[in-house]
Amino acid sequence: MASRRAAAARIRSVIYERYGFWPNPWTGITDAELDAAERALGIVLPAVYREFLHWFGSRAVPVSELYGLPRNDMRSDVVMRNFFDVDSVPGMLKIGAGCDGQSFYLDTARLDANGDCPVIVRDASGIDAEATPSFLDFLARWRRLEVPAAVQGGARV
Numbered sequence: 001m002a003s004r005r006a007a008a009a010r011i012r013s014v015i016y017e018r019y020g021f022w023p024n025p026w027t028g029i030t031d032a033e034l035d036a037a038e039r040a041l042g043i044v045l046p047a048v049y050r051e052f053l054h055w056f057g058s059r060a061v062p063v064s065e066l067y068g069l070p071r072n073d074m075r076s077d078v079v080m081r082n083f084f085d086v087d088s089v090p091g092m093l094k095i096g097a098g099c100d101g102q103s104f105y106l107d108t109a110r111l112d113a114n115g116d117c118p119v120i121v122r123d124a125s126g127i128d129a130e131a132t133p134s135f136l137d138f139l140a141r142w143r144r145l146e147v148p149a150a151v152q153g154g155a156r157v
Helices: 004-019 032-042 045-056 077-084 137-141 151-152
Strands: 090-096 103-107 121-122 128-132
Touching: 004 137, 032 045, 032 077, 045 137, 077 121, 103 128, 121 137, 128 137, 128 151
Parallel strands: none
Antiparallel strands: 090 103, 103 121, 121 128
8 A cells, every 4th residue: 555645645736736725734634533434434444535534624625515524514524424325335435426416435345555446426316337446536537527428328337
């Protein structure tokens, strides 16, 4: 697995290049808060997503409905959103919502050596397809993602 420092550098770089800001040290999520989230969710967070939450988890990234661990906004809280996700599937962590009823999930069953995993898009009718091969790629492409043809055509992943 890649080092925590390398993962953090990649995430900060993508956020800066894509959205134009660096993390604010006052809004970062502590390891204790991340550990509590993992216990509440009953999963180990993928390392890359965990680093994203560590650096940006309580500050909204300027995208709509990307869940994190904000201290003052329950509607964007990844733990709360997953507790109330009636469509949850084991191994899938809901991390956001898009237009037209789309939901985005980390496929934690498919972790790679860097501690990252594919992001799955589920359309309003419950059809799943891989949106991006990694969370890092998802961050870089968010809001420019096109719905995969498999979702549009009704095929399941």
